[in-house]
Amino acid sequence: MVTIITVHGGQRIASLNRAARQAGISAGQSLADARALYPALAVQQADPIADAKALNALARAAERYTPWVAIDPDGGLYRGGAGLWLDISGCAHLFGGEDALLDDLLTRCAHAGYQARAGLAGTPGAAWALARLETKETLAAILPPGIRASKRLSPLPLAGLRLEAGIVEGLERMGLRRIGEIYNLPRAPLVKRFGMEITRRLDQALGTQEESLSPRRPVPAYMTRRAFAEPIGRAEDIDAALVHLLDPLCDMLEKAGQGVRRLVFSLYRVDDTVARIVIGVSRPNRDPAHLHRLFREKLTEVDPGFGIEVAVLTAPLTNPLALKQPDISGQQSAKTKPVNELVDVLAGRLGPAAVNRLLPVASHLPERACRTAPVDSAPDKKQDWQKPVRQPPRPLQLLIQPLPIDVMAPVPDGPPVLFRWRRRQHKVSKAEGPERISPEWWHGDGRAPYTPPLSPDIRDYYRVEDDDGARFWVYREGLYRPDRLPAWYLHGFFA
């Protein structure tokens, strides 16, 4: 079976299964050629998006072996099969050695319905070549530490060097087919003819040149992992596992003088899917009890599926945290700690955007003079709530969008005597003002966008009281112009 993709107006093989490969078909061939080789070929249209998604899911599942997983950029989904890199340095012993790890990996892939091959070597390049081009029947090819990569790679085709198809073709025209055949060729002419690529890839495969790859997600500095002999599924068990992982993690953090800002609890289910729970805290923290409490809110939402085999707790984001926790105002931590924890709990359930503090902003415009910000943000040093001398009072409730109101004002630039709001007439018995607020011209148009009905026009604010005693903050927009009626808005409520 093959999948096809339309390239340059022709239908070409994008990927193929083992049976197709054995029939002599290769990726990149045109469909017509492949049909000629094997007329009964089953053909499917390739779905790149779904393929990429599946590869991502596979990469996620592979994180059970190592936190360092990368999607192979050179494999190219349609250049001989997609691939994953796993850096298993220091991880193999957890699974009973490299053989056992590869075995486990391939078994799982097979169960999930993938036909996978694995290569294991000291360099990414060699592993790549082994996984893709090793001709032996076994699915796992391991290059043991004792054997030199050059010896093992030399019988493999040149395509194993992750070279562009053009370069491989050019080399083949010169009669070079195996990797070993270019080991001893003079390098200068090779580079001159095919570019630096060929020697770079060769050196990378043999380990004489470093190759750096970026993992799919940054490797967390702090992680704890626990595998279960029997898959677990009960909420109590998951909770217990979390406690067992949290304590050592917090110990590690304490030794390193760090506190977490974000924690990820990953649960690997038996069917190779992963459930992740993420919590964030407003300030660096390493108190297991508090972190546990934050998780508890979300643990109930976890679906254990058919059971959870492995639980991993990682701290992707940490900040330095001194041994004695100081706080913003320099007071004793015992006082603000519960408040910080409360903020974490609230933000954990209601979302980080729901818990805020108020910050002053240097602006004459009422709607800009105060903003909300996350609780841990410090106020701008120059700003405080001190209001300018003789500034009239401000309302407790300020409408985000001023409401247009119908106003009767006998004097063009005087306060209203009557206005209508919410289908009710308010007869103004007392008024105070105007307080003229000019637009902030120094910000320019780009800096200060006005959302309608706010406009960059001067405003004359009045505090008015209706005959029931209700107090409003209303303004008239713009200067008086005889040719049009002034626009009045209600902007806030006094108590």
Place this chain on the structure above:
Amino acid sequence: MSAAVIHAPFGTPPSGQTPSRPDPALLDGLRNRIRAIERTGGGIVSPTFDSDLDSHLAGNMPVISLGAPEIDEALPWNGLPRTGLHEVFGDAAALGFSAALLARLAEIHIDEGRGAPILWCQQGRDLYGRGLADYGIDPDRVILVHGKNDTEILWAMEEGLRSPGLAAVIGKLHKVPPIAGRRLQLAAEENGVAGLLLRATGYAGPQAPTGAALTRWRATSAPSITPASGLGLGPPQWNLELQRCRLSAASPKQLESAGRPRLWRVEWCHETGDLSVVAGLRDRSDRAPANPTAWIPKSGQSGPNIQNQGDLWQAAV
């Protein structure tokens, strides 16, 4: 499952017998208690039989003064308890009254050397920090929680009331289910924190008060007095009504305070944050409707309902 709990006080019925005939002695006891309530309750002040409340009343509950001796004395605690739940109804003035209460609650914490934060939970994003500062509340101490609905706000309030280190918790709510109100009151009492329920106005539908709060207030705007200069607005005036105090029937204080006015015209002083009674008004308790929810604006009347209050006001004067 719940049925089992309900049956428990009546004794477990023998198997096979329907639980329709409870212990007559128990029923008599309940009837006597109801009679006692009916005898002592003045229509507005509804006593409760809470052992925890009794103990609070017996001991000295920490209180704050509202700045007006008349109001402090009318409260059975000689001030507003600093622990427990208080409920404020009304129009825009209710927000002002709540802010004034909060400022005083927070002020106490400053005096004790604790700059404890205030948890302010509401749905809208219309709370204005500059205005809070005018009311004597340091906006830096306000933790603002924006809930998407009343359930989230109730949850946030309860978390706040159960957490140590807060000066006060205020929540602006439309509906408070009875159990939620009770939970809030318990949390506030156990943790020794003050909670304010600000019942939002401008919302269609009746808002039933929660029976759990220690005090229930209604604050509505009243015309202010023009300053001597003849220009501008004077200090804000509110019609403040103490609608309900929760206290034990056994408390002699309740009997003592019966017959005192529970409706005041107050003026709020910007400089000191004190309330001062402008005019002591006649007690309205004799006229209180038998139906305790009759004062609730009828559904369909939206808006701040100032007109309606004005009518009530006229009737009271």
